[in-house]
Amino acid sequence: MSTPTRLDRLDRVAVVVGGASGLGAGIAVRLRADGYDVVVADRTPGAGVVEVDVTDEVGVEALFAGVVEQHGRLDAVVNAAGISTFGAVVDHDAAEFRAVVDVCLTGGFLVLKHAGRQLVRLGTPGSLVTLASLNARQPGPGLAAYCAAKAGLVMLAQVTALELGRHGIRVNTVSPGLVVTPLTAPAMDVPGVREDYVDNTPLGRPGTVEEVAAAVAFLCGAESAWMTGENLDLNGGAHLQRYPDLPAHIERMLNP
Ligand SMILES: NC(=O)c1ccc[n+]([C@@H]2O[C@H](COP(=O)([O-])OP(=O)(O)OC[C@H]3O[C@@H](n4cnc5c(N)ncnc54)[C@H](O)[C@@H]3O)[C@@H](O)[C@H]2O)c1
Structure with a gap:
């Protein structure tokens, strides 16, 4: 019998970027339960969190190099980092627009670039x-920066899937509809928004963190071994109807 190598003895290693809160935190819990050794990285500091800002290329490169150096392998990477902003296109502050694109799209690129590099190097x-979004396919008034960045992210992942397929590396996106997290909770305080969302969701409810984590876990694992370049919609059927008109709800709240 051959002597086990260092790699044989180690668990599969996953990195969850944006894993300190909301969906990312739930995904980290699920992947741990599935047996991964999970590294959580986030801009927000916390216990057990490796600090990284996805807009900082030096930091993102160091994150993945550090994980490989420390753990000796890398198997799955989930990017859940994201921010949003609100404003009509004709009124939108350009710096705010850029900030959303920088985190959601350019940050997504940097994660794919440096995680992909390490996987290629390791073979x-x-x-x-x-994590993309329902808003990658369904426009929401007031959400131009977020919608545009998420649509770009889906295409970015597809191009990356094309390029990395020959290495056996799979690249997919998960596009949830509404799940109440720190990102979306403020919109729930606007009267009528939650009801409008639910009215436009055939399954009649928001999703849960666990449901999104299950879809991500599926795409990380061997059961999806023949899937790449896919965008998995997960929204109770909301993509079949229309997105809530947030500006109209806000206007009604401000001028009842
Ligand atoms: N909650 C939803 O309804 C929903 C729906 C569709 C898509 N999404 C997407 O899912 C992902 C997770 O969202 P969430 O609802 O859990 O939000 P959240 O705000 O709870 O979590 C987002 C995490 O990203 C981190 N982050 C933000 N900017 C970062 C940066 N520059 N570098 C590193 N980390 C950064 C935050 O610190 C936070 O921990 C996001 O990409 C979001 O766009 C969420």
Whole structure:
């Protein structure tokens, strides 16, 4: 019998970027339960969190190099980092627009670039999963920066899937509809928004963190071994109807 190598003894290693809160935190819990050794990285500091800002290329490169150096392998990477802003296109502050694109789209690119590089270097047929959104396909008034960045992210992942397929590396996106998290909770305080969302969701409710985590876990693991370049919609059917008109609800709240 051959002597086990260092790699044989180690668990599969996953990195969850944006894993300190909301969906990312739930995904980290799920992947741990699935047996991964999970590294959580985030801009927000916290216990057990490796600090990284996805807009900082030096930091993102160091994150993945550090994980490989420390753990000796890398199997799955989930990018859940994201921010949003609100404003009509004709009124939108350009710096705010850029900030959303920088985190959601350019940050997504930097994660795919440096995680992908490490997987190619290791010769690992790993899985890269990026959180996109229902808003990648369904426009929401007032959400131009977010919608545009998320649509770009889906295409970015597809191009990356094309390029990395020959290495056996899979690249997919998960596009949730509404899940109440710190990102979306403020919109729930606007009277009528939640009801409008639910009215336009055939399954009649928002999703849960666990449901999104299950879809991500599927894309990370062997059961999706023949899937790449896919965008998995997960929204109770909301993509079949229309997105809530947030500006109209805000206007009614301000001028009842
Ligand atoms: N909650 C939803 O309804 C919903 C729906 C569709 C898509 N999404 C997407 O899912 C992902 C997670 O969202 P969430 O609802 O859990 O939000 P959240 O605000 O709870 O979590 C987002 C995390 O990203 C981190 N982050 C933000 N900017 C960062 C940066 N520059 N570098 C590193 N980390 C950064 C935050 O610190 C936070 O921990 C986002 O990409 C979001 O766009 C969420």
